Amino acid sequence: MISIQKHLQEIVQVAAEKACPGLDNEVIVMFQKNKDYQYDCPSAMKFYNTYKKTGCFGYATCKDLADAIAKHIDVSKESAIERISMSPMGGEPKKGAKPVPAEKVMWFLNIHLKPEFVEGLIGGLYKQAQVKVTGMCEEKVEVKVEEPNAADLEKTLNDSTFLGGNAPTLIDVEVFEAMKDYPDVKEHSRLFAWYCLMSKFNPALLNALKPKAKKVTTMLKQRVLVDFSSPNIAKNMHVGHLRSTIQGDSICRVFEFLGHDVIRHNHVGDWGTQFGMLIAELGDAYPNFLKETPEVSDLQKFYQNSKKRFDNEPEFTARSRANVVKL
Numbered sequence: 001m002i003s004i005q006k007h008l009q010e011i012v013q014v015a016a017e018k019a020c021p022g023l024d025n026e027v028i029v030m031f032q033k034n035k036d037y038q039y040d041c042p043s044a045m046k047f048y049n050t051y052k053k054t055g056c057f058g059y060a061t062c063k064d065l066a067d068a069i070a071k072h073i074d075v076s077k078e079s080a081i082e083r084i085s086m087s088p089m090g091g092e093p094k095k096g097a098k099p100v101p102a103e104k105v106m107w108f109l110n111i112h113l114k115p116e117f118v119e120g121l122i123g124g125l126y127k128q129a130q131v132k133v134t135g136m137c138e139e140k141v142e143v144k145v146e147e148p149n150a151a152d153l154e155k156t157l158n159d160s161t162f163l164g165g166n167a168p169t170l171i172d173v174e175v176f177e178a179m180k181d182y183p184d185v186k187e188h189s190r191l192f193a194w195y196c197l198m199s200k201f202n203p204a205l206l207n208a209l210k211p212k213a214k215k216v217t218t219m220l221k222q223r224v225l226v227d228f229s230s231p232n233i234a235k236n237m238h239v240g241h242l243r244s245t246i247q248g249d250s251i252c253r254v255f256e257f258l259g260h261d262v263i264r265h266n267h268v269g270d271w272g273t274q275f276g277m278l279i280a281e282l283g284d285a286y287p288n289f290l291k292e293t294p295e296v297s298d299l300q301k302f303y304q305n306s307k308k309r310f311d312n313e314p315e316f317t318a319r320s321r322a323n324v325v326k327l
Helices: 004-019 043-054 062-072 115-127 150-159 173-177 189-198 203-207 239-257 273-285 299-312 314-326
Strands: 039-041 081-088 107-113 130-136 140-146 215-220 223-227 261-265
Touching (some): 004 039, 004 043, 004 107, 043 107, 062 081, 062 107, 223 239, 239 261, 273 299, 273 314
Antiparallel strands (some): 081 107, 130 140, 140 215
């Protein structure tokens, strides 16, 4: 599921850059619990205050700048945005209040989402299949794919920050009674309230709440080998090793959940030229290392010294390669 906030920021960012050529600032979009709109954008104020001393892209007031950005925002049929409105910071002035100079009034862009856009996202949550491993034998794994029920969707909506994290709690009792044909919903009033608020009783969306058939499929059980970071222990580790280790572990967990035989492999060591070099350097620096423990406090420096000798001393190079053969 996409992040609505991030999606809207990308749309407004494009509009802002068209209205203000050369703009090098990111827009901000925030969720608002407002009966008329769902998100607002205060970036016109920030841009105006930042650039007003240098002409502010040719706009005399914050309202002019906000209006220019609004005109470039995509509200086409394919867009998530139905329309853009504007409101002054602090709300509309009260009757009889002293007029404020236009150049000092800051303006918000108010973003009104299309109901069908929200419906599609909520419907998509409901339609996401859940995979459960229910049976297992040596040759195959039985996987049950279930559509989530109303309670699952209700929890997903209420736990998320989809539209602020709080579903409505008040519903129209008469309208709720009209939903008696949807048994999977009627026991979950908060979920139903979401649909009252966002779907406007779209028949196709409400139809998605009817009980879904369960699907059972089988797949061959396989042996899966996952190779992790495999660090060279003759060198220091770095963040790349950590990243591939986490990725490898995640892949293993997925296959183990599906019932496959997973072999985790993380090869530690490199019995190649590097170890031949280290052994040769150890013998030269600490000839009595079998009886006296070498004081090697910095392995990286010890390795770098051996590499330098390997590149510049033919005799040392020959001994290093001979050590590799012995290994």
